[in-house]
Amino acid sequence: MSNEFRVVAVDVANRPEGIPTSKWIEKEEVYTVIKVDFLTMPGVQTYGFQLEEIDLSDCVPYTYFRASRFRPFTEEDALIQQKVEDLLNGDIQEYSHIMEEEEMSYDIEEY
Numbered sequence: 001m002s003n004e005f006r007v008v009a010v011d012v013a014n015r016p017e018g019i020p021t022s023k024w025i026e027k028e029e030v031y032t033v034i035k036v037d038f039l040t041m042p043g044v045q046t047y048g049f050q051l052e053e054i055d056l057s058d059c060v061p062y063t064y065f066r067a068s069r070f071r072p073f074t075e076e077d078a079l080i081q082q083k084v085e086d087l088l089n090g091d092i093q094e095y096s097h098i099m100e101e102e103e104m105s106y107d108i109e110e111y
Helices: 075-088 093-110
Strands: 005-009 030-041 044-051 070-072
Touching: none
Parallel strands: none
Antiparallel strands: 005 030, 005 070, 030 044
16 A cells, blocks of 8 residues: 655755755645655754655655645645646546537627
């Protein structure tokens, strides 16, 4: 049984200099948490996430992302993600009525 779960990045500010930009999280991107640990550093005690998509093993001492940089991935996120994937894959039949309604509203406004 897997304990992995998905999260969405919400706080991308203040990237530590020890983590290159190529390994930094992107706002509103979805990531998979593969490990959670309680981190104790001078003056800070917090949870940290290791992500499937980004390997920080060569960025010591920054081998985790602060958990507070993320929010849980929700059912609504999954629905939106599926709709976007459908559109990108050319499956626009489901959405064609929306486009037709928009075209009609423009036609009415023009006259």
